[in-house]
Amino acid sequence: MPIDQHVLPETDLIIPACHKEEEDEYEVVYHKPATLVDVNMHYCPGCAHSLVHKLIMEVVEELDIQEKTVGVAPVGCSVFAYDYMDIDMQEAAHGRACAVATGIKRLMPGKYVFTYQGDGDLAAIGIGETLHAINRGENILIVFMNNAVYGMTSGQMAPTTLPGMHTTTSPDGRDVSFYGAPIKVAELMANLPGSFYVTRQAVNSANAVRKTRKALVNAFKYQQLHKGTCLVEIIGNCPSNWKMTPVEAAKFIDEEMVKTFPLGDIKVPNAEDLKIF
Amino acid sequence: MSEFKLMKGNEAMAEAAIQAGCDAYFGYPITPQSEVLEYLAREMPKHNRIVMQAESEVASINMVYGAAGAGFRTMTSSSSPGISLMQEGISYIAGAELPCLIVNVNRAGxxxxxxxxxxxxxxxSTKGGGHGDYKMIVLAPASVQEMADFVFLGFDLADKYRNPVLMLSDGAIGQMMEKVQFKPYTRPEIDKSSWATTGKPKTRNRNYITSLHILPEKMEVHNLKLEEKFKKIRENEVRFEEINTADADYLFVAYGLSARICQKAMDIARQKGIRIGLLRPITLYPYPYQRLRELTAQVKMMLSVELNSGQMVEDVRLGVEGKVPVEFYGRMGGMMPTPEEIVHHLETLIQYHHAN
Known part of the structure; x- marks a missing residue:
């Protein structure tokens, strides 16, 4: 039984996926994917998670792979992802998503397996499992949500926190001489021969969302090739922990985050590999 | 009946895993059980099964989690320091109610x-290990034969209760060679479709594996469900072996390798006219408290013999409830007591209790 029904306060507000009575009068040009569970999400206003959840579920619907997809959501804000994604999923211990996904994919190589990990999870406690999974070329998709802070525990410094950035555990700003520089996960993992497709995207504008969606479509499709790991790093907005309005947070990505985490493809498959599409 | 083979405990366990239909094994090398991974790395591919050397015990137990969550018969094995590393994963596996087999070839720490x-x-092994309220069924083999047998039993119990099962062996039983026979085995039919994450067809709701129940009201319901399961396990799965208890005035209580040594000590003591028996717990959880309690009506003293500083003796005392004296003798650090040494200690204790 989905526990989200108990997480959220009771509400009379029902937002249907599409308005039935209007269908006759207007053409429906957009609706939420049927693979997304129609409930209120627990995420903060302006948070990237809800948007990326929807994008992933749109891709699953578009590729018609609901029956073949298994997701892994480890500890972090998105640990409740299985309340929203209408697919089979496994919750994982903090940092262990790639090991759990390895267990799933090796036993079911025909399935589409993805992890959905935050930056504390992937880049701190779980970087070992992540690196080794990619080095083995596990045919999984890693969706890496990088918002430069620990979201769920309310804004502590992450391995990805920008130099000088104020967090609850770096109150004077991240001191690079003490904590080192932010880890550029996408660049790091692209160096491994096991990675097949590595890109860094964002969801802070309509254009960015379109690009991220395209990246996710490709990353899911590439699993059919059994050529290695796909890593889609997404710079996530976290207005609550950045102490910003959603609009300020969207701007912060363009003005500050991209200086450390430039957007775009880092490793793309060669044309030979993609012949079958 | 198949023929007898001469095998190491670790190899017999690995061969049993194949014969029990183990779909996947994930492990990391550690002495004294590296033969398991080596054997399976060689043999599993021949049966189209999955065997993987993980980057750590932390990874291997989480690979077990993933594969078990997808409904596959899955195991790992390690030795003490590696099992310590797995405790987080084991707690999650117990919380998420995933069946799997974990083998600890115990070395001294x-x-x-x-x-x-x-x-x-x-x-x-028996009191938790990882965080939170959970129990594993713990099987303690005392021979190479049992290291093989308990793989079949362990997998079946894991499936029956949707719970991790631990086989607690030790470096001696893992390494020694004895004759072993693999009995014909039929895997029970278990329908995992109501929970295994195999991909959601349109015809059912999504399955998900989780140990997370954020609301206390829900978490407690989950806890109570687990407790109900552990209660059933305590009622139905207690296993032990008794030798020479019919006329016993005294009782050795020992498991695994200690029980083997105590068997010899018992023979020596009986030749000296000391009527002593042996109770060997086979399941360390659930523990045979009830049988120990019954035996207090008959024996004058119990002696728990262990290769540690005195751990199981606490369970013996819990069972005995103070009705007869419960004593302890143990060696540590990988040192073995000789049967004569145990008998000497037994005689001293008998004299002491006789005088008092």
Missing amino acids: PGLGTIQPGQGDYFQ
């Missing part, structure tokens, strides 16, 4: 300790 056999992981 704490810390890096030694690669020699020990029984210092009794508390860790």
Whole structure:
């Protein structure tokens, strides 16, 4: 039984996926994917998670792979992802998503397996499992949500926190001489021969969302090739922990985050590999 | 009946895993059980099964989690320091109610300790190990034959209760060679479709594997459900062996390797006219408290013999409830007591209790 029904306060507000009575009068040009569970999400206003959840579920619907997809959501804000994604999923211990996904994919190589990990999870406690999974070329998709802070525990410094950035555990700003520089996960993992497709995207504008969606479509499709790991790093907005309005947070990505985490493809498959599409 | 083979305990366990239909094994090398991974790395591919050397015990137990969550018969094995690393994953597996088999070829600790056999992981195995309220069914083999047999039993119990099962062996039983026979085995039919994450067809709701129940009201319901399961396990799965208890005035209580040594000590003591029996717990959880309590009506003293500083003796005392004296004798650090040494200790204790 989905526990989200108990997480959220009771509400009379029902937002249907599409308005039935209007269908006759207007053409429906957009609706939420049927693979997304129609409930209120627990995420903060302006948070990237809800948007990326929807994008992933749109891709699953578009590729018609609901029956073949298994997701892994480890500890972090998105640990409740299985309340929203209408697919089979496994919750994982903090940092262990790639090991759990390895267990799933090796036993079911025909399935589409993805992890959905935050930056504390992937880049701190779980970087070992992540690196080794990619080095083995596990045919999984890693969706890496990088918002430069620990979201769920309310804004502590992450391995990805920008130099000088104020967090609850770096109150004077991240001191690079003490904590080192932010880890550029996408660049790091692209160096491994096991990675097949590595890109860094964002969801802070309509254009960015379109690009991220395209990246996710490709990353899911590439699993059919059994050529290695796909890593889609997404710079996530976290207005609550950045102490910003959603609009300020969207701007912060363009003005500050991209200086450390430039957007775009880092490793793309060669044309030979993609012949079958 | 198949023929007898001469095998190491670790190899017999690995062969049993194949014959029990183990779909996947994930492990990391550690002495004294590296033969398991080596054997399976060689043999599993021949049966189209999955075997993987993980980057750590932390990874291997989480690979087990993933594969077990997808409904596959899955196992890992390690030795004490590696099993310590797995405790987080085991707690999650118990919380998420995933069936799997974990084997600990116990070596003496704490810390890096030694690669020699020990029984210092009794508390860790039977009293939790990881965080939170959970129990594993703990099987303690005392021979190479049982290292093989308990793989079949362990997998079946794991499936029956949707719970991790631990086989707690030790470095001696893992390394020694004895004759072993693999009996014909039929895997029970278990329908995992109501929970295994195999991909959601349109015809059912999504399955998900989780140990997370954020609301206390829900978490407690989950806890109570688990407790109900552990109660059933305590009622139905207690296993032990008794030798020479019919006329016994005294009782050895020992498991695994200690029980083997106590068998010889018992023969020596009986030749000296001391009527002593042996109770060997086969399941360390659930523990045979009831049988120990019954035996207090008959025996004058019990002696728990262990390769540690005195861990199982606490369970013996819980069972005995103070009705007869319960004594302890143990060696540590990978050192083995000789049967004569145990008998000498027994005689001293008998004299002491007779005088008092």
